[in-house]
Amino acid sequence: MFTKKDEQIIESMKNVVKGLAALLGNDSEIVLHSLKDINHSVVAIENGHVTGRIIGSILTDAGKKIIKDVNVSKKVFIGPYRSISPSGRILRSVTIPIKNSEEEIIGFLCINMEIGKFLQIEELAKTFSTFSAEKIANGNLEKTGNIQLEDLRNKIFEEVLIKSGAKGDVPPKERNKFIVEELYRKDFFKIKDSIDFVAQKLGISIFTVYNYLRELKFEGNERR
Numbered sequence: 001m002f003t004k005k006d007e008q009i010i011e012s013m014k015n016v017v018k019g020l021a022a023l024l025g026n027d028s029e030i031v032l033h034s035l036k037d038i039n040h041s042v043v044a045i046e047n048g049h050v051t052g053r054i055i056g057s058i059l060t061d062a063g064k065k066i067i068k069d070v071n072v073s074k075k076v077f078i079g080p081y082r083s084i085s086p087s088g089r090i091l092r093s094v095t096i097p098i099k100n101s102e103e104e105i106i107g108f109l110c111i112n113m114e115i116g117k118f119l120q121i122e123e124l125a126k127t128f129s130t131f132s133a134e135k136i137a138n139g140n141l142e143k144t145g146n147i148q149l150e151d152l153r154n155k156i157f158e159e160v161l162i163k164s165g166a167k168g169d170v171p172p173k174e175r176n177k178f179i180v181e182e183l184y185r186k187d188f189f190k191i192k193d194s195i196d197f198v199a200q201k202l203g204i205s206i207f208t209v210y211n212y213l214r215e216l217k218f219e220g221n222e223r224r
Contacts, residue, residue, distance in 0.1 A: 042059075063108065076097070
């Protein structure tokens with residue numbers, strides 16, 4: 001039961017939302033969720049352009065999972081963790097549960113900072129990755145220096161994800177297909193379990209990834 005005191009606690013957090021947005025800038029979305037109505041949980045938001053949400057937006061499935069995680073782990077905050085916006089932007093996120101005097105979770109304060117620009121700067125400075133395209137093309141995917149295969153897989157994927165962000169707001173299907181094509185050209189799918197990895201990252205089935213790859217291979221044969 002959401003009480004009057006619970007509502008007052010949530011209301012008092014709205015100024016925190018504005019203050020954090022002023023501090024962190026336009027690339028940081030600050031969202032205040034109330035669990036009074038999870039179908040319209042967003043009660044305050046600044047810089048909503050980062051994820052496209054507005055006041056009255058629904059609590060996402062990820063948000064519902066966080067509720068369960070917090071109840072089990074009793075953590076005072078979750079993160080920082082990496083998330084991806086609906087438009088494909090890479091975000092660094094923190095979620096802070098808001099509790100009442102009975103230690104019941106009544107809301108969340110979420111901070112989603114877009115970090116694509118920082119990653120692009122890192123890439124241009126050649127500290128983003130120590131791997132060259134030539135080594136990847138030759139199938140040398142086991143290890144380079146001290147960086148393990150898992151690091152390589154994540155770095156290649158993030159590099160392509162950043163490149164896909166330059167396409168602007170496009171339909172998810174078109175963006176996913178572009179990402180698979182770019183990874184295919186980098187011989188990314190020679191890496192073990194890469195199809196499962198991509199499917200999970202993009203939120204699509206492995207069969208969809210296979211279909212994209214079949215189309216690419218067919219197009220490649222047609223050009224010969």
